[in-house]
Amino acid sequence: MHRKYDKMYLRMDIKIISFQEHGNKNASLSVAECMKEIPFNIKRIYYLYNVNNCQSRGHHAHKNLQQVYIAISGSMKIMLDDGKHKKIITLKEPNKGLYIGKNIWRNIYDFSKNGVLLVLASELYNEKDYIRDYKQYKDYIKNRKI
Ligand code: TYD
Numbered sequence: 001m002h003r004k005y006d007k008m009y010l011r012m013d014i015k016i017i018s019f020q021e022h023g024n025k026n027a028s029l030s031v032a033e034c035m036k037e038i039p040f041n042i043k044r045i046y047y048l049y050n051v052n053n054c055q056s057r058g059h060h061a062h063k064n065l066q067q068v069y070i071a072i073s074g075s076m077k078i079m080l081d082d083g084k085h086k087k088i089i090t091l092k093e094p095n096k097g098l099y100i101g102k103n104i105w106r107n108i109y110d111f112s113k114n115g116v117l118l119v120l121a122s123e124l125y126n127e128k129d130y131i132r133d134y135k136q137y138k139d140y141i142k143n144r145k146i
Helices: 134-145
Strands: 013-016 044-048 057-062 067-073 074-082 086-092 094-098 105-109 116-121
Touching: 013 086, 067 086, 086 094, 086 134
Parallel strands: none
Antiparallel strands: 013 094, 044 116, 057 105, 067 094, 067 116, 074 086, 074 105
16 A cells, blocks of 8 residues: 555545554464554444456445445455545555545445455444435535535
8 A cells, every 4th residue: 555545634534544463474463453443443344255346336425434444355446535535545455444434435446356345334234324326425515514
């Protein structure tokens, strides 16, 4: 991952997190703990895998959910959009996580063959927390700021 991603983004509520590393010459071992590297208590995990390279996922924002994305195998790209700015981040290092705050639209695409995206989530699954229509998302963001 590029070094410039190793800092808090001031304009969007995302950041790259570096995990603890306890590996040796025989094996790598990365660790992330709640309220240390992960800035919330983890209530749920899920993972995306066997994703066809031409498939894209996501296409939604969450009103209250915070997440950390980790490419535990292979690589994938994440397009992030907060209604004002867009960023594309390539995840490919298992010792790094991408924190995504609330109200950020994301598309996930370009999975490598062995790509596995682990997601740590701050809340249990709640379909009502999703905004799945981009126009509704833009309206929600606009009205939220008034
Ligand atoms: P979705 O979050 O839209 O997946 P992606 O971001 O990869 O496009 O979820 C896909 C389907 O799985 C949707 O029908 C909701 C369901 N689902 C759950 O039931 N529980 C969960 O924790 C998640 C993440 C999804």
